[in-house]
Amino acid sequence: MKIPSLGLSRSLLKFLRRSTSAHNLLTQTWQHPEVGINQRPLTYCYVGKVCISNKTSRRHYSTSRLFISDATAGQILQYVDLDLDIDARLSDIEKLQANLDARKIQVSVEELVINRKRMLDIKKQKKDLELEREENAKQMAALVKEKKGHPEFSTLSRPLIERGKEVKEKLKSIMGQWWEVEEKVMLAALSLPNNLHPQTPNSSPEVLEEYFEERKITSALSHYEIMKKSNLVKFSNVGPRAYYTQEKLALLEQNLLRYFSRRLEVDGFVNWTCPEMFKPVVVEGSGMDFMNRNELFCLQQKSKSDVDAGDSSSSIDSMYFRGVSLASFSAYLTRSFIEESALPMRLFTVGKSYVPCTENNLPGLLGGVQSAKCCVLGICRSPEESWDMCNNIREKVISLIIPFKVPMRQVVIPASCLHSSEEYRMEVQIWVPSQEQFLMMGSVSMLSDYVSRRLMIRYGENPNHLNMSSPVHMVYGEVMDISRFIGCLVEYNELDVPHLEKDT
Structure with missing residues (x-):
């Protein structure tokens, strides 16, 4: 599905194609009237959703509307790409725990750290498998180009086909693990409160x-x-x-x-x-x-x-x-x-x-x-x-x-x-x-x-x-x-x- 051209530059449209889901299309771009804010005009680029059809697909029920898992891709409109800065929040666990204790919020930081580490490990495995799949596809394409119709083609292509099936099954298995741990991490990260300012008292006004x-x-x-x-x-x-x-x-x-x-x-x-x-x-x-x-x-x-x-x-x-x-x-x-x-x-x-x-x-x-x-x-x-x-x-x-x-x-x-x-x-x-x-x-x-x-x-x-x-x-x-x-x-x-x- 193409993003409609609205007079924007090619680089902006390319960025939107990369970072926006298929349902989140650029609907309009507008410039606010030149309001005198410190004598400087204000320009916005507003991005919103387009209703693709009158049909609404069945959706996986969740307690969050900000986080949409890839497991439900194509079933629900994704409005925003979250930027929760999770690793920065977890870089100082003592500070984060003190924040939660001061606010009387019950969130297991240890569990979040463990799930985040597991999430990064699975992400690396997934990336390695995807690279292997691409390499296998390249080798298969080269073999088809060189040996297509030759008697030895079947013998040479069989290992690549088997390896492709094996990688596909591993990816399918690891994606299930990815969606599970991603949801745990993202929902836990969304429940974290803002950092506390040094001037905020802990207990009494x-x-x-x-x-x-x-x-x-x-x-x-x-x-x-x-x-x-x-x-x-x-x-x-x-x-x-x-x-x-x-x-x-x-x-x-x-x-x-x-x-x-x-x-x-x-x-x-x-x-x-x-x-x-x-x-x-x-x-x-x-x-x-x-x-x-x-x-x-x-x-x-x-x-x-x-x-x-x-x-x-x-x-x-x-x-x-x-x-x-x-x-x-x-x-x-x-x-x-x-x-x-x-x-x-x-x-x-x-x-x-x-x-x-x-x-x-x-x-x-x-x-x-x-x-x-x-x-x-x-x-x-x-x-x-x-x-x-x-x-x-x-x-x-x-x-x-x-x-x-x-x-x-x-x-x-x-x-x-x-x-x-x-x-x-x-x-x-x-x-x-x-x-x-x-x-x-x-x-x-x-x-x-x-x-x-x-x-x-x-x-x-x-x-x-x-x-x-x-x-x-x-x-x-x-x-x-x-x-x-x-x-x-x-x-x-x-x-x-x-x-x-x-x-x-």
């Missing part, structure tokens, strides 16, 4: 700084009770946490969205319109578990029996609903090439975020299933740039919240509370009077190249030399959970957005 501590109060009435009395919110009968803001609270939400958006634009962030529904490969690549119903909603769920029965709408095509999140940026950037001259990039998006009901029993807007959020993503080249960008975004988030003069603090989250994709996270927590505790309102997380290696988000000097590209480093931030923030402001009776009138 670390408070960096507190603001307006003298304003900490307690309240007999929660924002939920205040809003119901004032008729500022209507809670839906759909569920205990579904609601509609009314009157000045609805205006406040829009004003806050405009406040954070305009301040970010002034500081050089580019407004990005991102998807809110995702394929499982994007969910998994962003560090979430698409099988965990406490993390996100599934719009189409199929059972294992449906998948094994070859249902044409198998779970590989299920859509997951989270709204504005890290997956929003990841879905947009999956299989993207970014010119190095465009880095660093700073993007932001605003919209609704949706989280299933969990054990969180916070009342009203503090624990709602739906909330309005403002999120940012920084993209850069190295760990050093990533750390600088993390601090810059952290300072920006603090500067946006300080004008509201509510008691808050910066807290570095310990390893045991980090998501698998995070190596460091700082939270902005605000004192909520009715709860008599600090609650998270915003956060900034360093992701290093964890997501980009899984979803093929790379940068380089030239899209014609993709094999010389590198995975980008990312910093993700939730600047503000605006719905939760509104609940907090109601309790402080602070419903004015500072200096918004200067931007109108």
Whole structure:
């Protein structure tokens, strides 16, 4: 099957033919409008899949959508070529084990090391057999050319034919071993979390700084009770946490969205319109578990029996609903090439975020299933740039919240509370009077190249030399959970957005 020509260079098309499976074809190439990011244009090369036919083949059931074994070749679309840097992760076993212990993750590193060694041994055997098969085929071809039709041809060709059959059987046997050990290694490697940043505490949160501590109060009435009395919110009968803001609270939400958006634009962030529904490969690549119903909603769920029965709408095509999140940026950037001259990039998006009901029993807007959020993503080249960008975004988030003069603090989250994709996270927590505790309102997380290696988000000097590209480093931030923030402001009776009138 040929990759369609879309005006790309021959070297790029050759690379795609070598590195992309038959079903992953180049569908479109486009250049983003010249956005003023440090006065440098941004160019993308987006690679996606083409639907070959309306038929969906029966698929081997797996708990991963990132790793697709060669054993299922031709049965399922392969979206990405994984780059997990396994050998580098296993080069320091003590460091990796300490990381797992700090996060309280149960993964057998010893078993992974053993399986990885076995995988490399089988790979060498497989390569040697393939070389022997090629050599045997060359000898057979030469014999056919020289001795075809001669009386001794049958005698001379018989050993080569027998050897070819023997090599074929050995390859068949060793491929079964390869697929088995490959799946064990890749699934175990996918379960490994990101490395830990040196500034991440091991056990308990670390408070960096507190603001307006003298304003900490307690309240007999929660924002939920205040809003119901004032008729500022209507809670839906759909569920205990579904609601509609009314009157000045609805205006406040829009004003806050405009406040954070305009301040970010002034500081050089580019407004990005991102998807809110995702394929499982994007969910998994962003560090979430698409099988965990406490993390996100599934719009189409199929059972294992449906998948094994070859249902044409198998779970590989299920859509997951989270709204504005890290997956929003990841879905947009999956299989993207970014010119190095465009880095660093700073993007932001605003919209609704949706989280299933969990054990969180916070009342009203503090624990709602739906909330309005403002999120940012920084993209850069190295760990050093990533750390600088993390601090810059952290300072920006603090500067946006300080004008509201509510008691808050910066807290570095310990390893045991980090998501698998995070190596460091700082939270902005605000004192909520009715709860008599600090609650998270915003956060900034360093992701290093964890997501980009899984979803093929790379940068380089030239899209014609993709094999010389590198995975980008990312910093993700939730600047503000605006719905939760509104609940907090109601309790402080602070419903004015500072200096918004200067931007109108």
